[in-house]
Each structure stands twice: as structure tokens, then as C-alpha cells.
Amino acid sequence: MTLNLLVTGATGTVGRATLSALRDKDVHVVAFVRDPARAARALGQDVDLRVGDFSDEASLIEALAGIDAVLVASGNDPGMREQQFSAARAIARSEARRVVKISGSPVSIVHAARARTGADHLAAEVALRATGREVVVIRPNVFMQNFLDQAGAVAHNALPGPDGAPRVSFIDAHDIGRVSAAALAEPELPGEILEVTGPEALTWFDVAAIMTEVLGRPITHYPAAPEVIRQGLLAMGRPAWQVEHALQLSALFTDPRAAETTDAVQRLTGRAPSTIKAFLERHVDDFPPVA
Numbered sequence: 248m249t250l251n252l253l254v255t256g257a258t259g260t261v262g263r264a265t266l267s268a269l270r271d272k273d274v275h276v277v278a279f280v281r282d283p284a285r286a287a288r289a290l291g292q293d294v295d296l297r298v299g300d301f302s303d304e305a306s307l308i309e310a311l312a313g314i315d316a317v318l319v320a321s322g323n324d325p326g327m328r329e330q331q332f333s334a335a336r337a338i339a340r341s342e343a344r345r346v347v348k349i350s351g352s353p354v355s356i357v358h359a360a361r362a363r364t365g366a367d368h369l370a371a372e373v374a375l376r377a378t379g380r381e382v383v384v385i386r387p388n389v390f391m392q393n394f395l396d397q398a399g400a401v402a403h404n405a406l407p408g409p410d411g412a413p414r415v416s417f418i419d420a421h422d423i424g425r426v427s428a429a430a431l432a433e434p435e436l437p438g439e440i441l442e443v444t445g446p447e448a449l450t451w452f453d454v455a456a457i458m459t460e461v462l463g464r465p466i467t468h469y470p471a472a473p474e475v476i477r478q479g480l481l482a483m484g485r486p487a488w489q490v491e492h493a494l495q496l497s498a499l500f501t502d503p504r505a506a507e508t509t510d511a512v513q514r515l516t517g518r519a520p521s522t523i524k525a526f527l528e529r530h531v532d533d534f535p536p537v538a
């Protein structure tokens with residue numbers, strides 16, 4: 248029997264990667280989206296859509312009709328905890344057997360008292376487990392895709408980042424998508440908590456050196472104190488909650504857990520996780536030099 252899967256956060260970084268990985272599997276996939284026209288542009292015309300909003304629980308209940316397994320993914324904003332509580336209540340009323348949740352990075356969960364998103368994800372994990380369904384929690388490390396947000400600085404050959412030379416096992420969101428696709432579609436439960444990391448722990452100095460090699464121009468890492476990062480992000484027009492989130496997380500990178508690597512990608516997908524070099528080679532055009 249073909250599995251029916253619902254992917255929430257479908258237009259987001261992990262949601263899109265999950266949809267893409269599910270194309271290789273013999274499953275029926277439905278994307279839960281807020282804006283069908285925008286979703287069709289982002290995902291292609293051939294994706295089956297159910298329209299709704301996390302804040303509209305009835306729309307979630309409707310979208311879950313006939314669904315066997317659901318991916319719970321949403322953004323980082325301060326509404327996330329309530330959105331995922333709403334998803335948990337709707338799932339408890341559905342016939343879905345399995346829930347796969349994209350949670351926070353392992354350090355943000357361990358230090359949930361110091362990171363708002365870690366605390367929100369932990370609360371959502373508890374609420375989803377309380378549904379009594381099979382729950383697979385994916386705790387990915389920092390996404391390589393975050394470097395794309397620094398294209399403006401990289402255009403000027405600069406890579407600002409946290410001071411103290413912390414090491415982080417950055418993960419390509421495409422690998423997270425492959426892991427979540429496997430966790431949704433495989434009959435065997437792959438584990439209750441999957442810490443998903445890239446293959447190597449790198450400092451921002453290392454990343455700048457790899458960018459130098461891949462982009463063919465000298466990229467310099469500038470370590471920045473938290474106050475400098477705060478002022479820089481605010482000057483770029485980032486909302487206050489996002490700035491606090493970035494600062495809270497970068498303060499945790501000195502924990503050696505941020506550098507740990509796991510075999511989750513290899514074990515669930517049969518492929519080694521992408522290196523940052525391979526990620527950057529795919530994204531050379533996203534880092535043009537200043538004209």
C-alpha cells in the first residue's frame with residue numbers, strides 16, 4: 248500500500264529538501280502550504296498541495312486526513328512553539344502513525360535554558376511525543392545554507408563570524424532532507440532521536456580558507472564579539488528576535504558538542520554527508536564578488 252505523507256514547512260529549507268528526496272521514493276506526498284501560488288512557484292506545479300496555516304488548527308486537521316506520516320517543520324520565529332503545539336493537537340486527532348520533527352541543534356537542546364529556540368523545540372518534542380505516535384526527532388547541527396545569508400559580506404571577501412574559533416560540524420540541509428525522507432518513508436523506526444551532522448568540524452577560519460579555494464579569491468574570516476555581531480545584524484535590518492537567536496546560538500558553539508559528528512546521514516541514506524567544499528562548489532554563483 249502506498250504511504251501518504253504530509254510535509255509541513257514545505258517551502259522552507261528543510262521542507263524543500265525533504266520533498267526533493269521523497270521524489271525517489273514510492274510514496275504519495277502532500278505539501279502543507281500557506282500560499283498555494285507562491286508554493287507552486289517554489290516547489291513546481293506537480294506537487295500536491297493542501298492549504299492551511301499552523302495557527303488554523305482546523306486546516307491542519309483537514310490536511311492530515313488520510314495521512315500515514317507527517318513532517319513537522321516550521322521556521323525559527325517566536326511563534327514556533329505555539330505552531331507546533333497546534334500541530335501536535337491536530338496529529339492527536341488524526342490517524343497518522345508516525346511524526347518526524349525537525350528540532351533544534353543538539354547544543355541548543357542541551358542548553359535549552361540559554362537558547363529560546365532550543366527551549367521551544369524541546370517543548371514541541373514533548374508535545375509531539377504526548378500524541379502517542381511513533382516520533383522521530385531530528386536534531387540537525389548548523390545548516391551550511393546559513394552561509395548563503397552572508398553572501399553580501401562574502402562579495403567583499405569577508406566572512407564575519409563568532410570569535411573564539413569554535414568548531415562546528417555544519418550540515419547541508421539536503422542531507423537533512425534525505426534523512427527526514429527516510430524517517431518518514433521507511434517501515435522500520437530509525438530511532439527516536441537522530442543527531443544529524445556534517446562529516447567534519449570546522450572553524451570559520453577553515454570555512455574562509457575553503458571559500459578562498461572554491462571561489463578563487465581571498466576570503467578572510469573576521470572574528471566578531473557578540474556586541475559587534477548584534478550591531479551588524481540590526482544594521483542589516485534583522486528583527487530583534489532573530490538577532491537574539493543568532494547571538495544565543497553562537498554563544499553555545501564553544502561547547503565541544505557543536506563539533507561532534509554522527510553517522511546518521513550515512514546510516515539512514517547510505518551516503519556520506521556533503522562536505523562544505525562540495526556545498527560551496529554547488530553554490531559558487533550565489534557568492535558573486537562585488538561588481
Ligand SMILES: NC(=O)c1ccc[n+]([C@@H]2O[C@H](COP(=O)([O-])OP(=O)(O)OC[C@H]3O[C@@H](n4cnc5c(N)ncnc54)[C@H](OP(=O)(O)O)[C@@H]3O)[C@@H](O)[C@H]2O)c1
Nearest residue numbers: 256257258259260261281300301321322351352388389390
Ligand atoms: N538554520 C539552522 O542552522 C538550523 C539548525 C538546527 C535546527 N534548525 C531548525 O530547523 C527548522 C526548519 O528550518 P528551515 O530553515 O527549514 O525553516 P524556513 O526555511 O524558515 O521555513 C519555514 C517554513 O515554515 C512555514 N511556515 C512558517 N509559518 C507558518 C505558518 N504559520 N503556517 C504554516 N507554515 C508556516 C514556511 O512557509 P511560508 O513559505 O509560507 O513562509 C516555511 O515553509 C527550524 O525550526 C529551525 O529551528 C535550523
